[in-house]
Amino acid sequence: MSKLGSAPTLDDVAKLAGVSTATVSRCLNNPDQVVKATRQRVQSAVDALGYMPNFAARVMAAKRSSTIGAIIPTMENAIFARGLQAFQEELHQHGYTLLVSSSAYKPEIEEEQIKTLVARGADGLLLIGHDRNPQIYENLERWNIPALVAWSYLPDGQLPCIGFDNRAAMAELANRVIGLGHRRIGVISGISAGNDRARLRIEGVQDAVRQNDLALSDLTIIETPYEIENGAAAFSGLMAQDMPPTAILCGNDVLAVGALHRAQEMGLNVPGDVSITGFDDIELARIVTPRLTTVHVPHREMGRRAASELIGMLENQAGGSGKRLDTRIVERQSLGPPADS
């Protein structure tokens, strides 16, 4: 046994089992290359010592880590939770481990986290959305690290992507809202700078407004970080206007829940007095009262597909193809016709 008070090494196991370190290594990684008797002897040595291979050493020697890194904008709410869960389940099935970190929606933190993850030996990366410093894409290429974008589908992105058409999805919802008779529309969006999902969702609303020949002046857009309180504050702002909107489209469910909450505090009936919609269809959307009408995103499928795509890129050295997934509107209780129609 090696120095006391420190984990046993391959060498310790090899000595105990009376074989070379190479054999022990093979026992652990390619058991079928080792004859059964030896394998058992090694196994008992491993058990006896409570041996665990040192990951850093393994990564160095093998020059791969079987680890995938993911940088998501936030862990504070459940937006990415379900998709990431599916992503990780699929990875696990193929023998990969997931390392997650969050960027707090800040580009410079994302950049740092990417470097950290690469330095930690990530074999591949999952990124959310397309908007980022081009330098990052260059580095990824230079380091030869395969990466995949999720949560946003763009046919001509820098990287292969598995996602949905944020713009079209939001336009569809906005069309539905306008179709119900709403004319004055409010939008509570996330900060669009450096966030293509937020930006495209806004553009989707604008598309619908134009298509229906509404005045752009009837559209009020507020951008605010994705937090419940901010949704509430933005709602207050929107309703304080001379002619407040009759429908408010929120950039995601979190903002919508904030708006909903504030509406109730103000004694407003939803959707009687004002309609509110979300985006993402996270669990919360079904729990609040009234239940939120929102855009359903196939989180689990997206996560699963992203994983297999990325693994494909890793193992076949291939380019990766990308895939657009479909969203659909989930009609629940928070959207109705305007009061004065």
Added chain:
Amino acid sequence: MSKLGSAPTLDDVAKLAGVSTATVSRCLNNPDQVVKATRQRVQSAVDALGYMPNFAARVMAAKRSSTIGAIIPTMENAIFARGLQAFQEELHQHGYTLLVSSSAYKPEIEEEQIKTLVARGADGLLLIGHDRNPQIYENLERWNIPALVAWSYLPDGQLPCIGFDNRAAMAELANRVIGLGHRRIGVISGISAGNDRARLRIEGVQDAVRQNDLALSDLTIIETPYEIENGAAAFSGLMAQDMPPTAILCGNDVLAVGALHRAQEMGLNVPGDVSITGFDDIELARIVTPRLTTVHVPHREMGRRAASELIGMLENQAGGSGKRLDTRIVERQSLGPPADS
């Protein structure tokens, strides 16, 4: 520059800067040991190459990773989110990185995750709760890895801990409920096997029942995994009894929200027809209608203190002392007197 399509190494930087690798290493880790002119030369080489130190190599050579591992029971809801956030902020301030993984409340997965984290070079570990295979404590000692328990304070735990008295906190709440006149009480608990927090909270209710001379037969306890749907199902079960409880104490806010939701689906008024309480005071508790009466846990303080305690254990090789934090009942809207009183 090294082989194309692969990250640059210390050697590349050293050559470009015309110094030895040792000097480059010192520039990065102990800049004040290097004279300014050299330092600048090295810095430009680093910038020019986009160099990032290889973490695995660094860990191997330095025999420490400045990484702390945390294994939490779940990431699927926000129970641990706020505390962990504070934990990680504090770690970050001291130059440590946090690696998180989740055990899905399964002891065997937790055990595996601990090994994984240690194999990955974690210098220290944060664990949730005390109940686990004693073997784990032995291994931690054998490997010489400092570990700290949070979310549960036990004066005589195996490991130093930063947490609160789950039993007393729940007893206090139960006393309050009984004080309001409730006699038939339901408990929707998490699975208590291998989960001291769940177990102690149940015991807390039992303590209060005994103290107030209620019959133990008036207490119905259901154990179910911590998920919203399970809270709802358990609520149905409880209310289907001959003499349904007038107050239901839930093991945490997630279960309580599920119960609340089901109550509404059943057309029951909370707290008019039945009272429901939670535990933890996560964000959700303030968002649901009616707002949840629950036990407030000082998550952020717990996270922060856990971090500094653990860092202390790491850097002073000291034992770590532990600390009991206070909880308090947050009276909101979901608890009232029983209907028939």
Added chain:
DNA sequence: ATGAAAAATGCAAGCGCTTACATAACGACT
């Protein structure tokens, strides 16, 4: 039995970094 192919094992060279130790460079005093 015998030899050649196949299977199992051992040997040893790194992987990219840190760090004790050795050496060189620099000043500040006689």
Added chain:
DNA sequence: AGTCGTTATGTAAGCGCTTGCATTTTTCAT
């Protein structure tokens, strides 16, 4: 100018593992 104490830098030995290649053992057809 010569000496010594500092300070800056270089040298090289690993850290624990994987893996190509060399070597030994087994297997099996003849």
